[in-house]
Amino acid sequence: MHVTASPTAAAATPRAPAGPWLRPETVGVESRAAFPTRPFAVRHELVGHPLLTVEGILGLVERVPAKHVDWHPADVDLDLVGRPPKPPADPRQLVREIETAKAWLGLDKVQADPEVRELAHAFLRQALAALPERVGSMHRVEANFFVSSPGARKPVHMDPEHNFLLQVRGTKTVHLWDVAHKDIVPETLLEAFVTTDDWAGLPVSRGEREPDFSFHLEPGTGLYFPPFWPHAVENGTDQASISASFTFHSDHSRRDETIRQMNAKLRRLGLSPRPPGASRWADRLKRGVMATGRGLKNLVR
Numbered sequence: 001m002h003v004t005a006s007p008t009a010a011a012a013t014p015r016a017p018a019g020p021w022l023r024p025e026t027v028g029v030e031s032r033a034a035f036p037t038r039p040f041a042v043r044h045e046l047v048g049h050p051l052l053t054v055e056g057i058l059g060l061v062e063r064v065p066a067k068h069v070d071w072h073p074a075d076v077d078l079d080l081v082g083r084p085p086k087p088p089a090d091p092r093q094l095v096r097e098i099e100t101a102k103a104w105l106g107l108d109k110v111q112a113d114p115e116v117r118e119l120a121h122a123f124l125r126q127a128l129a130a131l132p133e134r135v136g137s138m139h140r141v142e143a144n145f146f147v148s149s150p151g152a153r154k155p156v157h158m159d160p161e162h163n164f165l166l167q168v169r170g171t172k173t174v175h176l177w178d179v180a181h182k183d184i185v186p187e188t189l190l191e192a193f194v195t196t197d198d199w200a201g202l203p204v205s206r207g208e209r210e211p212d213f214s215f216h217l218e219p220g221t222g223l224y225f226p227p228f229w230p231h232a233v234e235n236g237t238d239q240a241s242i243s244a245s246f247t248f249h250s251d252h253s254r255r256d257e258t259i260r261q262m263n264a265k266l267r268r269l270g271l272s273p274r275p276p277g278a279s280r281w282a283d284r285l286k287r288g289v290m291a292t293g294r295g296l297k298n299l300v301r
């Protein structure tokens with residue numbers, strides 16, 4: 001019998017599977033103990049999700065504003081300080097030819113897209129439900145998708161959020177340095193970061209300091225890492241990589257950011273303020289002052 005698919009069925013876009021994206025039984029005791037102060041590996045169910053294929057990424061590149069699409073050459077030095085170069089290119093072509101384009105391409109903060117937003121929130125809800133309640137509420141959920149050529153590298157940098165980096169295609173190795181190393185991540189640098197978003201001076205060189213952790217990621221695996229941990233990424237050389245990063249701020253990370261913003265002000269006055277966590281009463285006082293300052297600012301607006 002000859003069967004033809006109906007035109008409606010043929011034209012339909014593939015429906016995204018419903019999840020779950022992270023099964024709680026895959027989160028072990030060690031991972032639960034590590035959250036949120038140390039990185040740990042996770043398993044996920046995002047392989048094959050229609051948003052996380054070359055076609056899915058291409059569709060996203062075409063519908064998000066151009067400012068959300070970033071790229072750089074694949075062969076940057078992992079120890080590069082500052083932002084990598086962004087040579088003129090058509091990002092759609094880079095994605096289409098990613099196997100040979102020798103490029104790294106990122107879709108930054110694309111959570112305004114309804115499908116991406118739903119996926120990011122669903123994943124993070126499921127992940128946090130599987131972990132101990134140690135960070136309070138989740139704020140500012142963001143989603144970043146990366147597609148990159150075999151062997152592509154992302155130089156050392158840091159981000160202010162809790163991060164789940166999830167590998168969907170190809171492989172990569174993620175190197176991480178503990179934010180507690182004050183010789184490579186001094187408090188003054190963290191204070192500059194939370195007040196100006198400036199990480200250009202991050203003094204980490206792989207030659208000088210071996211990473212504290214190196215995770216090898218394959219499709220179906222991923223990684224949680226805490227805010228501000230310096231990290232660098234290098235792809236496997238066999239095929240192009242696709243990965244997703246779902247990030248969030250928390251009551252916990254916001255508290256530290258507020259204290260560091262206050263510390264930056266105190267340091268400008270010539271004082272040597274104590275870092276977050278060193279003194280409970282000092283932390284409380286600084287947060288109170290910052291909250292009052294913000295309240296006053298709102299009043300005079």
Ligand SMILES: [Fe+2]
Binds near residue numbers: 157159
């Ligand atoms: Fe990052």
